[in-house]
Amino acid sequence: MLRSSRPIIVWFRRDLRVDDHAALWHAAQENVPLVCLFIADQDLIAELPSDGSVFNFQAACLQELDARLRLLGNQLIVRYGRPEHVLEQLFRQLRPIALYYNRDYEPYARERDARVEGLARRFDVEVRSFKDHVLVEPWEMATKAGAPYTVFGHFYRAWTRQSKALPYGVPKYLPAMPGLTSEPIPTAERLRKSVTIPRWAVEPGSGAAHARWKHFRDTALRHYKQRRDFPAHDEGSSRLSPHLRFGTISIRRIYADAVALIEDPSLDVTERISVEQFIVELAWREFFQHVLWHFPQTVQQSFQAWGDAFPWENREEYFHAWCEGRTGYPLVDAAMRELNTTGYMHNRARMVVASFLVKDLHIDWRWGERYFRSKLLDGELAANVGNWQWSASVGVDPRPLRIFNPILQSRRYDPDGTYLRRWLPELQRLPAEHIHDPWSMSPLEQEHHGLRIGVDYPRPIVNHMERKRRFEEAYRQLTRNERSKMSRPR
Ligand SMILES: Cc1cc2nc3c(=O)[nH]c(=O)nc-3n(C[C@H](O)[C@H](O)[C@H](O)COP(=O)(O)OP(=O)(O)OC[C@H]3O[C@@H](n4cnc5c(N)ncnc54)[C@H](O)[C@@H]3O)c2cc1C
Numbered sequence: 001m002l003r004s005s006r007p008i009i010v011w012f013r014r015d016l017r018v019d020d021h022a023a024l025w026h027a028a029q030e031n032v033p034l035v036c037l038f039i040a041d042q043d044l045i046a047e048l049p050s051d052g053s054v055f056n057f058q059a060a061c062l063q064e065l066d067a068r069l070r071l072l073g074n075q076l077i078v079r080y081g082r083p084e085h086v087l088e089q090l091f092r093q094l095r096p097i098a099l100y101y102n103r104d105y106e107p108y109a110r111e112r113d114a115r116v117e118g119l120a121r122r123f124d125v126e127v128r129s130f131k132d133h134v135l136v137e138p139w140e141m142a143t144k145a146g147a148p149y150t151v152f153g154h155f156y157r158a159w160t161r162q163s164k165a166l167p168y169g170v171p172k173y174l175p176a177m178p179g180l181t182s183e184p185i186p187t188a189e190r191l192r193k194s195v196t197i198p199r200w201a202v203e204p205g206s207g208a209a210h211a212r213w214k215h216f217r218d219t220a221l222r223h224y225k226q227r228r229d230f231p232a233h234d235e236g237s238s239r240l241s242p243h244l245r246f247g248t249i250s251i252r253r254i255y256a257d258a259v260a261l262i263e264d265p266s267l268d269v270t271e272r273i274s275v276e277q278f279i280v281e282l283a284w285r286e287f288f289q290h291v292l293w294h295f296p297q298t299v300q301q302s303f304q305a306w307g308d309a310f311p312w313e314n315r316e317e318y319f320h321a322w323c324e325g326r327t328g329y330p331l332v333d334a335a336m337r338e339l340n341t342t343g344y345m346h347n348r349a350r351m352v353v354a355s356f357l358v359k360d361l362h363i364d365w366r367w368g369e370r371y372f373r374s375k376l377l378d379g380e381l382a383a384n385v386g387n388w389q390w391s392a393s394v395g396v397d398p399r400p401l402r403i404f405n406p407i408l409q410s411r412r413y414d415p416d417g418t419y420l421r422r423w424l425p426e427l428q429r430l431p432a433e434h435i436h437d438p439w440s441m442s443p444l445e446q447e448h449h450g451l452r453i454g455v456d457y458p459r460p461i462v463n464h465m466e467r468k469r470r471f472e473e474a475y476r477q478l479t480r481n482e483r484s485k486m487s488r489p490r
Contacts, residue, residue, distance in 0.1 A: 007033040007094055007177045009087075011101040012076070013109070015132055015247035016061040017206040018068045018174075020167035022130035023100040028171035035094065035177050036069050038062060039087075040080045040186040044108060045193075049374040052188030052195035053343060057204045057377050059187040061246050064205035066185070074174035078182045083112055084119055091123040094177065099125055102132035102247075105289050106381050107296040133247070134286050135164040135255055138293035148294040150303075150396040155290070156283050167252045200377060201344030202239050209243035216240075217257055222271035224278050231335070231346035232418035238278070239344065241378030244285070255282060288386030291396055298395075299385055302365070306478035307394025313362040321461050322357050323371055325423075328460035330436060331410035332356050334423035341423075343377040348413050354391035355404040360467040365392035393475070401475060403468050410436040426457045 008027045015021055027034050045055075066076035079086040090096070099120055104113070113129070120127045131137050141149065141158055149155035188195050202212065220227065220235040227236035243249045261267065262275045295303065302308050321327050325336035335349030345353070350372075357368045369388040373379035389395030393402065414420055417435035421428050427435055430449050434441050439453045439460060446452055453459055 002033060002175055003031045004097060005033065006097045007035045008098045008100055009035045009037050009090060009094070009096045011087075011099060012036060012038045012065065013101060013104060014245065015102050015250075016058075016065045017209075017248050017250065018065070018072060019170045019206065019210070020250040020253050021102070021247075022132040022168060023102045023128070024174070025168040025171055026128065026130065027098075027100045028174055030098075031175075032097065033175050033177040034074055035090070035096070035180065036074050036076050036174070037086075037090070038065075038076055038078050039083050040078065040191070041083055041112075042080065043082055044112075045186075045191055047108070049370050050193070050379065051197055051343070051374055052191070052193035053197035053200065054375075054377055054379070055186065055188045055191055055193050056195065057200055057242065057343070058246060059185050060204035061206070061248050062185045064207065064248075066182075068206070069174060072171065072174040074176045075180075076182060076185075077180055078185055080183055080186070084115055087116055088119060088123075091120070091125055096125055098128060100128050100130070103129045103137070104133060105138060105293040107292075107299060110296075131165070133251065134289050135251055135282075136162045136286060138290040141290070148290065149287070150291070152284065152287050152397050155287050156280065159283050159286060164255060165252055167250060167256055197341065197343045197375065199342060200242075201342035202242050202377065204242075204246075204248070206243075206248040209240065209249035212243070213238065213240060213249055213254060213257070217261060221258070221261065221278060222267060222274050224274040225270070226274070228277070229348045229413050230419075231338075231349050232414055232422070237347065241383075242344070245378045245380045251282065251285075255279070258282075285383060288382040291386055292382040295396075298389065299381060300366075302392070302394035303389055303396050304394045304398050306475070307365070307389070307392060309478055310364075310474060311362075312364040314364055314367065315361070318361040318461060319357075319363055319367055321458070322353070322361060322363070322368075326458050326461075327356070328439065328458040329356065329406040329410075329464075330417075330420045330424055330427060330438065331406050331414065334420045337423040339372070339375050343375055345376070346419075348409070349419075350387065351391060352404045352406055352409045354388060355402065356406055358392040359403045359471045360406075360462055360464055362467070362471065365389065365394065401472070403471065405464060405468075407437050407464070424457070426451065 008030055010024050010027045018024060062076060069075050117127050136159055140162060143149060149158065184190060202208065216238045227233045230236050240249065240254065244251060258275055258279055262272055292298065323336065325333035327333055331349065332353050335345050335353045339345040354368055357363050358365050365388045369384055373384050386395060416432045420435050427438060430438060430451065438451060438457060451457060
């Protein structure tokens with residue numbers, strides 16, 4: 001017997017799964033009908049730069065979520081519109097006892113949820129929100145002075161000491177509210193978003209997420225530290241980021257499994273260090289969530305004031321060459337083509353292309369941030385803004401000034417050119433000695449390898465050493481000004 005015929009609405013947002021879903025788990029304990037709701041939030045969709053293929057990825061995750069809910073006796077109810085309007089209508093129609101959801105720390109989501117809470121109060125609907133997207137919430141940590149952490153090393157040490165919840169598991173049964181029908185799942189076509197990415201780097205859905213994690217955890221995770229920096233290595237890193245973005249697997253599950261693996265006596269010291277390094281990366285994810293929560297203005301503004309005073313050149317033709325992978329620097333071009341083709345880019349490559357855009361092309365980091373978010377399956381505000389500001393040296397933890405040399409990075413992290421050849425068919429036939437800087441070949445060598453620089457593959461659009469020097473000069477000038485402003489007596 002159900003305790004009440006009045007339902008609880010469980011609002012799915014960026015947590016498209018039934019396993020270890022905090023809000024769903026708690027709602028399922030209440031023994032009342034559940035309405036499993038997803039809102040295609042038109043305001044948010046209009047504002048997001050995402051490519052249509054990212055929406056199709058989400059649609060496939062929603063499809064799978066619906067199938068899993070049906071196996072548990074329920075279904076996904078999709079609605080289109082502004083969340084307040086959709087919820088107001090459902091509050092009137094269903095007279096729910098409560099609205100449950102997992103907390104989201106982005107500025108737009110926080111404002112939206114505050115509005116929804118106000119609405120729920122008017123309808124006498126209880127609102128319960130849960131920690132789910134992170135292991136430690138931003139307000140659970142502070143420095144001794146009571147301030148937010150802005151240096152990752154300090155944050156990490158404090159974060160490791162925080163207690164972290166164990167996964168909840170899958171509810172056994174999810175009683176449904178009879179008589180409800182769903183609107184269609186929002187695909188790119190339905191949302192009128194054009195699709196430019198031909199294929200996804202990872203499979204959508206929580207089945208794929210769990211399979212991927214299990215395989216990675218049992219095989220490659222113990223070699224993570226040695227392999228994670230090599231973009232040609234498909235199993236060098238977990239590729240779970242799109243799944244963490246859409247919540248098709250929970251952070252609690254990944255963290256608990258990784259911690260259990262560290263304690264596995266069959267691991268040797270280097271293998272254990274690899275698993276620890278992986279946990280450090282999970283902490284970076286949380287760090288940037290916290291930074292965004294404490295400093296929401298960083299979506300638009302550089303954390304370091306000099307970043308917004310820099311004389312950015314913002315040359316459109318440079319930006320287009322960067323976006324399209326036509327800069328003449330093979331590692332940059334290969335990485336951008338990987339992004340444009342699959343919606344994913346390896347972390348090392350992300351650092352190199354971001355450094356190149358800002359420090360070689362002298363283009364505002366915000367242009368790159370937005371382009372990344374339009375193409376990445378894992379593109380999310382906290383990680384993307386945080387990493388772009390880190391790469392531009394304008395973020396919370398800006399020192400030392402890092403300027404990646406795209407040729408040295410290429411030689412070091414793709415020594416035999418496997419990654420470059422995968423994404424740059426025009427360089428296919430070049431041997432490793434020439435592939436990182438093909439323009440250095442003599443005309444005779446070019447002829448020998450069947451490649452005409454400037455015709456088949458572009459010459460470098462800028463001179464790295466010269467652009468680096470100019471960036472450093474401007475940077476020194478601006479940061480000196482900042483420091484002298486700070487030390488001036490008031
Ligand atoms: C310019 C730039 C932009 C980025 N934009 C995003 C973004 O929009 N979304 C995103 O999830 N990551 C972003 N990253 C971080 C990182 O590149 C990706 O998380 C990582 O490449 C995803 O691959 P993976 O799942 O195999 O990572 P793994 O190496 O397997 O790491 C495991 C998980 O840890 C987290 N993680 C790892 N590194 C970072 C990091 N530096 N910052 C935050 N979280 C991290 C991710 O959730 C990742 O899935 C960006 C990095 C740079 C340099």
